[in-house]
Amino acid sequence: MGAIKNTQIVLANRPVADIDPKTTFKFQQVSLSDELGPNEILVKVLFISLDPAMRGWMRDVRSYIRPVRIDEVMRSADVAQVIKSNNPDYKVGDLVRATCGWQEYAVLKPSEDLVKIQSFPGVSPSTYLGVLGLTGLTAYFGLFEVGEIEKKGGPNCTVVVSGAAGATGSVAAQIAKHVFGCRVIGIAGSDDKCEYLVKELGLDVALNYKSKTFFKELTAATPKLIDIFFDNTGGDILDGCLRRIAFKGRIIVCGAISTYNEAVPKGPAYYSALITQRARMEGFIVFDYAEKYGKATADMSKWIKEGKLKSRETVIQGIENTPDALVRLFKGDNTGKMLVKVAEEESKSKL
Amino acid sequence: MGAIKNTQIVLANRPVADIDPKTTFKFQQVSLSDELGPNEILVKVLFISLDPAMRGWMRDVRSYIRPVRIDEVMRSADVAQVIKSNNPDYKVGDLVRATCGWQEYAVLKPSEDLVKIQSFPGVSPSTYLGVLGLTGLTAYFGLFEVGEIEKKGGPNCTVVVSGAAGATGSVAAQIAKHVFGCRVIGIAGSDDKCEYLVKELGLDVALNYKSKTFFKELTAATPKLIDIFFDNTGGDILDGCLRRIAFKGRIIVCGAISTYNEAVPKGPAYYSALITQRARMEGFIVFDYAEKYGKATADMSKWIKEGKLKSRETVIQGIENTPDALVRLFKGDNTGKMLVKVAEEESKSKL
Known part of the structure; x- marks a missing residue:
């Protein structure tokens, strides 16, 4: 004592x-x-x-x-x-x-x-x-519950993930790629991270948002537009993805790290693309899915063992x-x- | 000839x-x-x-x-x-x-x-x-298909409509009020319009967004927050309603007239309320519901006859x-x- x-x-x-x-x-x-x-x-x-x-x-x-x-x-x-x-x-x-x-x-x-x-x-x-904590579960429920990836996923589905080298983004990107076989474009803030996303995590394309030609590259990387955008950053990246959103596209609003330190953040100027493309932007909090944590954790553990989730x-x-x-x-x-x-x-x- | x-x-x-x-x-x-x-x-x-x-x-x-x-x-x-x-x-x-x-x-x-x-x-x-044209149908399908008012409507449901004295807004507000019995707050740009909304259309509250105390008034008018926001205007009104959005609230993005003349519009700064409130913002175009125009027009004609829609x-x-x-x-x-x-x-x- x-x-x-x-x-x-x-x-x-x-x-x-x-x-x-x-x-x-x-x-x-x-x-x-x-x-x-x-x-x-x-x-x-x-x-x-x-x-x-x-x-x-x-x-x-x-x-x-x-x-x-x-x-x-x-x-x-x-x-x-x-x-x-x-x-x-x-x-x-x-x-x-x-x-x-x-x-x-x-x-x-x-x-x-x-x-x-x-x-x-x-x-x-x-x-x-x-991966086996709330961070991984956040990626999982964002994709499943808000993005409805079970319905939309597959080789014809283009998924973009911002903050893709981050804790949540890297899990979301890998599930979309290796579990659902989507075309996955990861967005990150350095060339090293981009290399990691393509070479280690196996994404189709990785884009450095600090590049001067980022929006051109995003356009080139999304010839069939964006069906699901898993957004961790907000800001200009969100705006760029709104400009490329597909018909009935989904924007999973997971986070907005680029804006969190701003007293009054800059909102997404092109949100009216939601109208013209009949798109949906929806937020979520992982806690709401507590009932389903068991199934999700079992799935994630399995994917780790199968090498699908690094x-x-x-x-x-x-x-x-x-x-x-x-x-x-x-x-x-x-x-x-x-x-x-x-x-x-x-x-x-x-x- | x-x-x-x-x-x-x-x-x-x-x-x-x-x-x-x-x-x-x-x-x-x-x-x-x-x-x-x-x-x-x-x-x-x-x-x-x-x-x-x-x-x-x-x-x-x-x-x-x-x-x-x-x-x-x-x-x-x-x-x-x-x-x-x-x-x-x-x-x-x-x-x-x-x-x-x-x-x-x-x-x-x-x-x-x-x-x-x-x-x-x-x-x-x-x-x-x-009312019996695409304008009325736009209000109808926005509320039914995007707002899911059949599921959410009723006396415990607070609905806010911007551009409420306009062609689409006035129809949306009246359907929410007189067909579903919601608490309905209309937003418009003059005291005359506000008087029209309350005295002629029977809304619960009407707010003039040009008032210096508009956001205070909006807060006072939505003690139980906003379950459905039917937005025709965008801009600061959208931001104000995001700050008052309820848990699982719906923002029906019908239009953004306040921004249409801006070269680069100001986006909604507080869109991250979508995360904290698990809310959804979704756009739509009336043409997508052409198959259901018949039923909708029949409903609208009936409501006009019953005096529910002026x-x-x-x-x-x-x-x-x-x-x-x-x-x-x-x-x-x-x-x-x-x-x-x-x-x-x-x-x-x-x-």
Whole structure:
């Protein structure tokens, strides 16, 4: 029994535009009692997931989840390890996925949000924040539920994915390509990422949106227009894809990372293409499909085993670098899932 | 046998932004032979329909219909009267709805586009360009097919209609209110129009978007947020409604008249509300539902008889004023359907 020194990062100021790692967040050291109430567990955070959605959680606006409060620990999904347990379902050494936030330790009660996971050879527990976590499920439900890819997919279906080298985009692009056999064009922000998309992930075409001739290239790459656009970025890329949208095309509005740091974002000027092409633009939140997580995770695990789904991670070391890592996520420095590694998993025998 | 002097208005220059009645169009007098080929009819145009969509037809871009060519008679739907016939299905004196364009006379062959209509007491033939024409059908299919009002409608459903005093908006608002019993808020551009919406059409609330406190008023008028937004205007009104969109709300993108004259329109900055509210924005074109016109027209006629659907027209006299009338449509000078009256219907005995 005693107290643990716990480093936390709290939201200090709501950013108006860009996040400033120095003023937006504040570090604090608190003392966390390891005395547990009934069914509680004490966990040590191993990985923090960094997600574009975090920018929305910092805004004080009506959304799908309440804003993070000022002086509250910044919210995040994490992979953590049980180091003390007052709950027979969780043993010391077990790995869990939970919303611990940006801190080193947390005391958790059972909730929908606390899920036991397994580490096995070749699969890092961090995968449960990426392909096998909400990130992967987001790609899955966007394509299936909003894009209706089961109805529209196939070799005659052109799918464009923005943020295609990112955590969600890379999963969406691979499902469209390797599970449904669509013609898939990935959009990313560097030539290296584009090479990764074509050579490693097997997409048909990858386009660097920073190229001066990007819109020409997009036009050339979509001779039969765009049936499904899985959009993670918004901004000019969304506008360009609206100009190429096909009759009855679908725009899956998954994210709009290019606009999240703008006080008043620039909207899609060519949205009236929705009228002329009878197209649909629809947003979604992965949480709405919780009932179907089981089937989705089984499908995804199968596709990983079959080699249809590959993934990369960009791992930043040390909790002290978390604010910077978030800024780098918005700059597009990551390929695949952006994570902060806070601590090493320990073998059960050592705990 | 002989030739008729026919005044035509042709597209002279594609406008980049605003239409200039003096340079965008050109008047010409042509001589039209009244010798008819097999099954042809000669008609005299009585009414020209003016529609926001016309701005799109002047653009040289990929759309649902080919652009009007330079030096081609400007396209429009018209009500016309048969004055000579070589077709047993059409007698002299019959009224038709057809795409004659901006001219006094036309020779027509049977086509999908040529429809015989009836004039009866209390119903002007111009109604077939408004409530009983494509305008009314546009409101109908927007609500039914895109808005799924049969599933969502009822007293707990809040519907907002922009351009609510316009031809399509007024029909959409009345169907939502008097057929489905929704709470209906109409948005229009003058206090007179707002009075008309509440006192004559029976809407719950009408808001003048030119009011300085419009967004406050919109917020107050939608305490349960907006389940269905039938949008004819786009622009800031669309942005305001996105900020008030309800969970799983529907935005029926019917038109974007506020943006049609802009070279590069301002897109909806708050479209990312589609994500947080899992909302859908979808466009449509009435032509896609041609198979269902019969049922729709029967429903609409019934609602007119039951007093559920009222309509007004803004009628400009004289073909020479057609370009001006179109400019006035974009200024919002009309209440209800905007028409140009070209000629009087003549009694069959006189023809």
